Amino acid sequence: MSPALFRLFRAGETHVHELSYLFWECTTRCNLHCRHCGSDCSVQSREKDMPLADFLQALDTVPAAQRPAGFTVILTGGEPLLRPDLAACGQAIRERGCGWGIVSNGFHYNAGMQQRLLAAGLGSMTISLDGLEESHNWMRGNPKSFTRALAAIRLAAAVPRFAFDVVTCVHKRNLTELPALHALLSDAGVRQWRLFTIIPIGRAREDADMHLSDAEFVSLMDFIRQKRRERLPMKTTFSCEGYLGRYEQQVRDTPYFCRAGINIASVLIDGRICACPNIDRDVFSQGSIYTDNFYEVWEQRFEAFRKRDWAKKGICAGCGKFRDCLGNGMHNWHGACEGPLNCHYRKTLTT
Amino acid sequence: MKLFRKILRGLSLTSVLFIFQACYGAPQVNPDFYENEETKTLQCPDDAEDGGQAPAGPEGSAE
Numbered sequence: 001m002s003p004a005l006f007r008l009f010r011a012g013e014t015h016v017h018e019l020s021y022l023f024w025e026c027t028t029r030c031n032l033h034c035r036h037c038g039s040d041c042s043v044q045s046r047e048k049d050m051p052l053a054d055f056l057q058a059l060d061t062v063p064a065a066q067r068p069a070g071f072t073v074i075l076t077g078g079e080p081l082l083r084p085d086l087a088a089c090g091q092a093i094r095e096r097g098c099g100w101g102i103v104s105n106g107f108h109y110n111a112g113m114q115q116r117l118l119a120a121g122l123g124s125m126t127i128s129l130d131g132l133e134e135s136h137n138w139m140r141g142n143p144k145s146f147t148r149a150l151a152a153i154r155l156a157a158a159v160p161r162f163a164f165d166v167v168t169c170v171h172k173r174n175l176t177e178l179p180a181l182h183a184l185l186s187d188a189g190v191r192q193w194r195l196f197t198i199i200p201i202g203r204a205r206e207d208a209d210m211h212l213s214d215a216e217f218v219s220l221m222d223f224i225r226q227k228r229r230e231r232l233p234m235k236t237t238f239s240c241e242g243y244l245g246r247y248e249q250q251v252r253d254t255p256y257f258c259r260a261g262i263n264i265a266s267v268l269i270d271g272r273i274c275a276c277p278n279i280d281r282d283v284f285s286q287g288s289i290y291t292d293n294f295y296e297v298w299e300q301r302f303e304a305f306r307k308r309d310w311a312k313k314g315i316c317a318g319c320g321k322f323r324d325c326l327g328n329g330m331h332n333w334h335g336a337c338e339g340p341l342n343c344h345y346r347k348t349l350t351t
Numbered sequence: 352m353k354l355f356r357k358i359l360r361g362l363s364l365t366s367v368l369f370i371f372q373a374c375y376g377a378p379q380v381n382p383d384f385y386e387n388e389e390t391k392t393l394q395c396p397d398d399a400e401d402g403g404q405a406p407a408g409p410e411g412s413a414e
Contacts, residue, residue, distance in 0.1 A: 001368075009368060020379070021371075021372070021373060021376065021379060023373070023376060031406070069382040070379050070380060070381070070382045072377075072379045072380045074373070074376045074377050076375075076376070081405060081406075082405055082406065083405060084405040086405060094385075099379070099380025099382075099384065099385070100380070101377040101378070101380060102377060103375065103376060103377050108405070108406045121385065123380035123381070123384045123385065124377045124378050124379065124380045125377055126376070126377035126378070161381060161383075161384055161387055162384070163377070163378035163379065163380050163381050163384065164378070165377070165378055167375075192378070196374060196375075239374045239375075240371065240372075240373075240374050241374045253370075254368055254371070257371070259371055259373070260373070263371070264373050264376075276373050276374060276375065276376070277375070278374070278375055329374060331374065
């Protein structure tokens with residue numbers, strides 16, 4: 001699709017801004033202590049898990065007629081498997097006609113858990129695997145985490161028609177492991193593998209090992225492009241985290257489009273309403289489920305997400321790619337928002 | 352605009368444009384997942400061997 005045609009499509013999507021993907025940050029407790037965590041989650045979170053009834057009250061403000069087929073609620077955290085009422089949460093969401101899924105580290109996912117969650121309507125899941133055994137365990141801060149995650153991946157990959165994928169945060173230590181990781185996941189029966197890089201927020205901010213150089217980033221793009229050209233049973237994809245210049249449509253199925261606030265909303269752990277949970281909530285939250293009607297907020301606010309001209313500053317101010325990029329993913333704007341934390345396009349200019 | 356969008360959705364070549372997932376989220380649920388005969392049988396309450404309960408102990412904790 002030509003860039004001009006896609007811009008037209010994107011403008012239409014923005015105008016309609018149909019809500020079809022809702023995050024629920026249902027807990028900020030986590031059993032692991034990952035080096036790259038953007039949420040600074042911990043075993044003893046300061047925040048209590050949000051009661052299911054509070055979330056349902058917000059979800060119920062979305063008229064059934066406004067929920068498209070495939071409307072999906074994603075329970076995230078923290079680690080959602082730590083919620084003792086996870087199946088009940090999913091069941092209640094499912095009873096409202098919505099699909100639901102989780103993002104998990106897989107540590108506590110086993111056959112019994114899978115059976116229980118599928119029975120409650122679990123239709124989607126992402127599990128993280130951040131390298132081969134040594135580098136994954138280093139990243140996750142637990143010597144058993146690789147074995148447990150891989151076992152979870154094998155279980156989930158065997159469920160037919162399940163919307164399941166594995167994500168890998170690519171950093172300096174695991175970049176050279178990607179071919180071996182590809183083989184491992186293929187053998188495990190995985191059909192979708194999604195790679196992304198780490199933005200300098202949370203614990204990852206000061207950790208130099210977490211961030212690829214420009215040349216390393218280009219080698220990552222080349223790796224993904226090559227795997228896609230091979231048309232293997234397992235599809236390898238780069239995440240939608242940023243605009244990629246010459247790699248657009250070569251490492252993903254569709255052109256770059258940050259749908260935060262256009263199709264994606266979130267209910268955060270303290271009730272704030274935002275888009276993806278890794279977006280700066282102090283800057284971009286639009287209201288609270290405890291003081292506002294969730295769907296009215298979705299319909300009437302979110303202007304910063306739908307009109308992105310404000311992002312023409314810093315390195316974006318004079319950039320000729322702005323009309324395709326719109327300042328990169330919203331999660332790249334933090335604090336005073338003087339410029340994006342990452343410019344993927346500039347990285348791709350390295351040869 | 353919504354009608355135009357529905358027509359677009361109906362064209363198989365363009366429907367891929369509407370399928371997405373947030374950067375750090377899980378995939379959208381396949382709309383037919385809950386209706387497909389192959390997967391329907393997965394979605395019946397059953398007694399899981401270990402109950403599938405959330406972990407009670409500290410295993411997995413890094414701290």
